[in-house]
Amino acid sequence: MRKMLAAVVSHVFSGATQKPAMRGLLASLNFSNDATCDIKKCDLYRLEEGPPTSTVLTREEALKYYRSMQVIRRMELKSDQMYKQKFIRGFCHLCDGQEACCVGLEAGINPTDHIITSYRAHGFCYTRGLSVKSILAELTGRRGGCAKGKGGSMHMYGKHFYGGNGIVGAQGQVAEAYNISALWKLPCVFICENNRYGMGTAIERAAASTDYHKRGNFIPGLRVNGMDILSVREATKFAADHCRSGKGPILMELQTYRYHGHSMSDPGVSYRSREEVHNMRSKSDPIMLLRERMINNNLSNVEELKEIDADVRKEVEEAAQFAITDPEPTLDELAHHIYYHNPPFEVRGTNKWIKYMSVS
Structure with a gap:
């Protein structure tokens, strides 16, 4: 092995043409295989202990998470553009800013687990295994969409995934679901993606108590940093283990933030300042936080991540072209x-x- 690597290095530095794959191989020889990362402690409710405050992140995991979050970010930005170009019609709710939630949740469960989501579901569609082509084609109502063009943004489906439900958080229904799941000790993890606004109303104006992780009352709860993918991953593993061990349901509040408005008809600036959005983007962006963690722990470098970014842009552009040229379903x-x-x-x-x- 050492002789082979020495031969590779000798070949490259002897003046031979350095192809990107070769440069990537050489760079990867110097990267760390993993790193131990500190994560924020979760707030606990009716729990004696919670998720760990540190975890190991491997280089392979980091690259996978980074690419997934970049795909979702680019896909949502492209959806915004296609909506304004009138290729996408009807309701459309984007999740850019909340990428750590869907990617982190998927990293903490099994592919055979079942997920039911709200309407802001494009990211979950991707993490559940649907292609960017099938998601964007569904948004444009084409035959190649994941629901054959009949569901659109709010009704997407995949294996073990039932997404895009329009009614979320209706208090009576939530309370009934909490009650029956606790009564029957169902292995159910309830997720509150707290992006700080109910449509255009700040949570502080709508709720006497914003401790949403305590809303289960008799159900244990966690409040998690939803902008950090590792915090979400470890909290999800903890919650899933809680359910699988027969302890019944658990509630997770993921404190996150959406960059776009509630829907495409909402510019998102009448009830919050541009400075607020800018501060979240510059200080708490989930992709930025993972990128910095990867570089600081020598799991990757700027050049490699730029290559991933370019590859992602190409994938999303090709998917968008498919989504506007694929035929619509026949009557x-x-x-x-x-x-x-x-x-x-x-x-x-x-x-x-x-x-x-x-x-x-």
Whole structure:
């Protein structure tokens, strides 16, 4: 092995052309394999102990997390652009700024676990395994979308993923869900992505108590730094272990922030200042925090991360081009996939004389 590496180094520095892959190999020889990182202690409710305050981050994990968060960020920015160009219509809620939540949650659970989300779900679609092409094509209502162009931004689905539900946090329903899950000791992790605003209302104006991790009352809770992917990952592992051990449900509040407004019709500046958004971007951005952690711990360098950024931009641009050129579903497919594993049957259209054939 040593002879092979020596030969590689000798070949490169003897004047041979340095290809990017070769430069990457040489650079990787000097990177650390892992690093021990300190993370913020979680606030606990009805728990004697919580997640650890330090964790090990491997180089492989760091690169994976960084790329995933960059893909989601670029995908949301492209969605914003495509909406303004009228390729995307209807409701559209972007999650840029909250990337550490979806990537960190996925890093702390198993692929076979089930996730149900709210409407701000594009990032979760990606972390659950859906491609950027299928997500953007769903936003534009094309056949190549993950729901074949019928769901749009608010109704996306994948394996073990049921996303884009419009009603979130309705107090009666939440209380009922808390109650029955605690009564039956269901292995359920409730997530509150606290991005500080309910549509356009600051949480301090809407809630007498903003300790959302205590809202389960009889359910244990954690309040987590939702801008740090490692904090989210470790808290999720802790919560998942709590449920898998038969202790019943647990509630996690992820303190995060959205850069865009509530939806595309909300500029997001009438109820908060531009300075506030700028401060969050400059001091607490989840991608920036991970990038600094990787560089400071010698898990990567600026050049390598720039290469990842360029690759991500290319992937998202190609996906966007697909999303605006892929054909829309035909009208005769309007009633398809109403039921799963059902024989074909007729469905009446908006005109009682028109009938469509529904197939699974």
